[in-house]
Amino acid sequence: MDLxxxxxxxxxxxxxLFLEGILDSQFLQLQQLQDxxxxxxxxxxxxxxxQDSDRILNDLSLSxxxxxxxxxxxxxxxxxxxxSSSSIGAQRVKNACVVFRNFCEQQNVxxxxxxxxxxxxxxxxxxxxxxxxxxxxxxxxxxxxMIPAVELGx
Amino acid sequence: MTREELxxxxxxxxxxxVVDDNFVNQSIHQKLLARLxxxxxxxxxxxxxxxxxxxxxNYDLILMDMDxxxxxxxxxTKRLREMGIESKIxxxxxxxxxxxxxxxxxxxxxxxxxxxxxxxKLLSILHKFDFYVQT
Numbered sequence: 001m002d003l004x005x006x007x008x009x010x011x012x013x014x015x016x017l018f019l020e021g022i023l024d025s026q027f028l029q030l031q032q033l034q035d036x037x038x039x040x041x042x043x044x045x046x047x048x049x050x051q052d053s054d055r056i057l058n059d060l061s062l063s064x065x066x067x068x069x070x071x072x073x074x075x076x077x078x079x080x081x082x083x084s085s086s087s088i089g090a091q092r093v094k095n096a097c098v099v100f101r102n103f104c105e106q107q108n109v110x111x112x113x114x115x116x117x118x119x120x121x122x123x124x125x126x127x128x129x130x131x132x133x134x135x136x137x138x139x140x141x142x143x144x145x146m147i148p149a150v151e152l153g154x
Numbered sequence: 155m156t157r158e159e160l161x162x163x164x165x166x167x168x169x170x171x172v173v174d175d176n177f178v179n180q181s182i183h184q185k186l187l188a189r190l191x192x193x194x195x196x197x198x199x200x201x202x203x204x205x206x207x208x209x210x211x212n213y214d215l216i217l218m219d220m221d222x223x224x225x226x227x228x229x230x231t232k233r234l235r236e237m238g239i240e241s242k243i244x245x246x247x248x249x250x251x252x253x254x255x256x257x258x259x260x261x262x263x264x265x266x267x268x269x270x271x272x273x274x275k276l277l278s279i280l281h282k283f284d285f286y287v288q289t
Contacts, residue, residue: 029272033185041185049178079221083248084178087270 003145010136014150017133022126027089028150043134049088053123056081060116064109074112075104081119085126092122160273161286164191168285169212172196173203173230174219174246179269183217183246186276190286199223200230207234213241214285217271220247220258228261235262242283246271 001009017023027042034041056077063073082097100115137147170192172183180196187194192215197203199222216234220227231243244265245258255266265282267275280286 026270026272029270030182032273033182033189035189038185045178045181045185048181052176052178076221079248080176083269084176086248087176087178087182089270 003140003143006136006140006143007145007148010133010140011148011150013133013136017129018150021091022129023089024091025089026087030088031150046088046130046134049084049090050127052084053081053093053127057116057120057123060119064112064116069107069109069112071104071107075101078104078119085123090123090126093119093126096122160189161277162191163280163286166191166285168192168214170194170215170217171203171206171211171213171241172217173198173200173222173227174217175199175222176219179219179271183271186271186273187217189273190276190280200225200227200233203230204233204237207237207239212239215279215283216241216243217246217279218243218263220245220249220254228258231258231261231263242285244279 018027030042030045038044060074060077060081063070063077078097078100082094082101085091085093085097096115096119100112100119103111103115140147168191170187172180172187172194174180174183174196175198180198184194184196195206195211195213197206200218201224203216203218204225218227218231222230225233227245227247231245234241234243242264243262244267245255245263246267246269247254247258248269249255249258259266265279267279277286
């Protein structure tokens with residue numbers, strides 16, 4: 001694939017992430033902050049998000065797996081994940097966390113288990129898609145090209 | 155606003171403190187401030203923010219998260235005001251219902267912005283505090 005085709009693929013792929021609601025405009029904010037002094041800012045922050053989320057999801061699995069669920073422990077974790085997913089523009093993860101928090105408030109254990117599965121699903125999806133996005137960017141840079149700006153046009 | 159149009163406030167020599175327990179938010183808030191030329195530091199909770207001031211450090215602007223362990227943003231803001239700290243404090247939180255916002259404002263905030271923080275929200279904070287004049 002030549003450079004122009006790679007750049008077009010990247011643009012189309014990025015657009016699809018917005019069209020599917022996986023990312024929202026906050027991701028564009030992160031891209032705006034990236035510059036020559038910190039050319040890997042987006043991937044660094046996203047990597048932090050992945051590390052943070054892995055830890056939180058593990059803690060949530062443990063907390064919800066207890067015989068008596070302590071929602072005072074569960075809710076702050078979900079709040080944290082909602083916050084960080086919102087900050088990087090992982091819209092579907094954030095939305096899943098909003099639903100999760102509602103069931104935490106109701107102390108509905110069964111529903112919270114379902115919510116945790118949903119959050120995990122959305123998280124693994126955005127993680128997978130962003131890892132692919134960064135690989136595409138790396139290929140372009142390795143070929144001597146520039147990362148094109150995303151034009152969403154909607 | 156494009157990247158090229160972002161104001162550079164380095165000449166103003168403003169200083170800021172980011173108070174947030176979430177590493178993702180810390181990273182983003184610090185970068186937002188740095189892009190505008192604002193020197194900044196970060197602490198992980200309200201107690202560390204209070205301790206920083208007790209050790210003699212002072213800042214023009216404090217970006218204060220609400221939910222933090224050990225000492226939350228409401229407690230920290232009250233404590234800082236009791237200490238006589240007159241820095242501009244902007245509450246930055248995902249909690250946005252009116253009751254929670256009111257409680258946070260009454261603790262002594264100068265402004266409140268809902269997360270996630272963006273360039274335009276930060277500029278709005280700076281403009282409100284007269285740190286930035288739009289041209």
